[in-house]
Amino acid sequence: MPIYIKQGDIPHKRHITFEKPNGELYREELFSTHGFSNIYSNKYHHNMPTKILENRVFDIDHGDNWQDALIQNYKLDSRVVDKSGNFFSARNKLFYNNDLAMYTAKVSEGTDNFYRNAYADEVIFVHQGQGQLLSEYGVLAVRQWDYLVIPRGTTYQLIFDDYQDVRLFVIESMSMVEVPRHFRNEYGQMLESAPYCERDIRTPQLTAAIVEQGQFSLISKFGDKYQQTLLQWHPFDLVGWDGCVYPWALNIKDYAPKVGKIHLPPSEHLLFSAHNFVICNFVPRLYDFHPQAIPAPYFHNNIDSDEVLYYVDGDFMSRKGIQAGFLTLHQKGVAHGPQPGKTEASIGKKETHEYAVMVDTFAPLQLTAHVKHSMAADYVNSWLE
DSSP states (O other), rough: OOOEEEOOOSSTTTOOOOOOTTOBOOEEEEETTTTTOEEEEEEEEEOOTEEEEEEEEEOOOOOOOOOOOOSSSSEGGGGGGGOOOOOTTEEEEEEEEEEEEEEEEEEEEEEEEOOOOOOOEEEEEEEEEOEEEEEEEEEEEOOTTEEEETTTTTOOEEEESOOSEEEEEEESSSSSOOOOOOOOOSSSOTTTTSSSGGGOOOOBBBOOOOOEEEEEEEEEEEETEEEEEEEEEOOOOOOEEEOOOOEEEGGGGGGGOOOOOOOGGGGEEEEEEEEEEEEEEOOOEEEOOOOOOOOOOOEEOOOTEEEEEEEEEEEOTTTTSOOOTTEEEEESEEEEOOOOTTTHHHHOOOOEEEEEEEEEESSOOOEEHHHHHHHHHGGGGGTTH
16 A cells, blocks of 8 residues: 555665664665666664575465366356465465455464465455464454455565454465445545545554564465575564555445436446456445336446455345355356346335345356366356246
């Protein structure tokens, strides 16, 4: 989120000497994007962040490609393929292309490992659970139904208060995840017409630097490969930082939806944008107020995008047999819309009570075997009278 923040102790100019009380230098790290030409942060470490004891291969299997998957509409219960693990090892990849990947995870345990996605930004939707996101930048409280936006290269830990019932929906983006440009004015401030504003965004709070020597395990993800690095010093050793690159949170309940006289297209529910895909969400809202309005969506054919819906909570007015934690995939070139009776049932209704996360991609998605093992085989027939 490109809002400038300054925390802790930093020198009055960048790239100059910055001394500890004992006369030694703090170590400045420039954390930059787009080859030093876009937003960045400067971090000031007690120790060089390059002090590494050992690198080794680390293996995590998130799921194989489903080679012969048909082009059709899919419904799946992601809970069927749950596995045990921590906030990064429990992830099951469901859909992917060159621009992004989508995972679900039932987090059953904590971990002492630090984690870093080196090649991709992450958007983690916390469907169930609460706790803390710990990073170099400080502590960020995590609430149920938060979106956590974590820039690539961030070293972090995700800790939950209780591991009895923690569920995540993770979107991994090969490009920067941004607040849509048309939500902001020319100076970067959120517009009055935007569905959320800076007051809704929560940022980390820097705590006392942890200056400890030892062997600290960092698991880094490079595309589909993992590597374990043993660090000589605890990575959360910052005395201060400033800039515009850091993890941040936005809760789905703080999103203010727009309402129209007739049914608004899904693009009106936009949340975040990235290269070749967007993230939207559906939240409780008043229905359309034309006297002949049909609140249920019209049948439509995504001729240039695949649509994924992750269902969070509520009464899903256009779909039958949907529960929280289910997903649907409606692929480009295949029509979809309300199931029989849902259009008629929506007429005259005044409001909807549903929460869902939607991802629209502008390149076809590939499916993994997890979809094959968790899909409802009869979903393609669910529009038959």
